Amino acid sequence: MAAILDFVIAFLIVLGGAFALIGSWGLARLPALMSRLHGPTKATTLGVGGCLIASMLYFPSHGMSWSAHELLITLFLFITAPISANMIAKACIHGRHVYGDAVAKYEVPLPRPPHPDAEWATFGSTEAAKPE
Amino acid sequence: MIDVALTIALTCIALAVVLNLYRLLRGPTAPDRILALDTMVINAIALIILFGIREGTTVYFEAALLLAMVGFVGTVAYAKFLLRGDIVE
Numbered sequence: 001m002a003a004i005l006d007f008v009i010a011f012l013i014v015l016g017g018a019f020a021l022i023g024s025w026g027l028a029r030l031p032a033l034m035s036r037l038h039g040p041t042k043a044t045t046l047g048v049g050g051c052l053i054a055s056m057l058y059f060p061s062h063g064m065s066w067s068a069h070e071l072l073i074t075l076f077l078f079i080t081a082p083i084s085a086n087m088i089a090k091a092c093i094h095g096r097h098v099y100g101d102a103v104a105k106y107e108v109p110l111p112r113p114p115h116p117d118a119e120w121a122t123f124g125s126t127e128a129a130k131p132e
Numbered sequence: 133m134i135d136v137a138l139t140i141a142l143t144c145i146a147l148a149v150v151l152n153l154y155r156l157l158r159g160p161t162a163p164d165r166i167l168a169l170d171t172m173v174i175n176a177i178a179l180i181i182l183f184g185i186r187e188g189t190t191v192y193f194e195a196a197l198l199l200a201m202v203g204f205v206g207t208v209a210y211a212k213f214l215l216r217g218d219i220v221e
Binding site for chain 1: 133134136137138140141142143144145147148149151152154155161162163164166167168170171174175177178181182184185188190193194196197200201204207208211212214215
């Protein structure tokens with residue numbers, strides 16, 4: 001039983017390290033910011049989740065007390081990763097005119113808004129926030 | 133077996149941090165650098181956790197928890213500054 005648990009822990013640790021590496025490889029290799037966002041926000045978060053689950057299994061199985069820290073870190077990372085990705089994507093969309101040539105080579109144009117009269121919500125919100 | 137797995141995973145994450153450093157230095161835009169810093173913080177959390185398993189203590193988890201919270205706040209503050217030119221309005 002202990003051998004099986006050790007195998008599972010080792011597997012999760014290797015999986016976590018591999019996913020973290022794949023996410024960072026995507027960050028370094030992909031051509032544009034919007035595609036670069038995919039690597040770190042999905043693969044790297046999953047990799048850290050694997051490491052945390054491994055440590056959650058490791059400590060009780062090796063005679064130490066279980067602590068809620070790993071669970072807290074996992075929850076916090078999985079909640080905050082999409083929020084920070086959304087903020088970075090918004091900063092990129094609103095800064096398109098600022099960065100100019102640095103992104104123009106790779107950047108695909110924004111897709112059309114879903115309705116002809118409507119604008120993308122992120123542009124509308126800044127307009128609405130302005131005082132009259 | 134776990135020792136070998138830890139060595140492999142620590143090597144992978146060290147390589148990942150080097151790749152993040154490349155993106156952080158290369159840019160080309162400010163959001164790219166923010167994204168690279170955010171990923172670097174996440175990789176640092178993974179490094180701390182694996183180091184804690186290797187040393188067999190749980191004292192490092194407080195540092196990992198703090199890094200998770202401060203890293204998120206830092207990323208949001210940077211992105212907010214780029215969006216609005218101000219952090220607290």
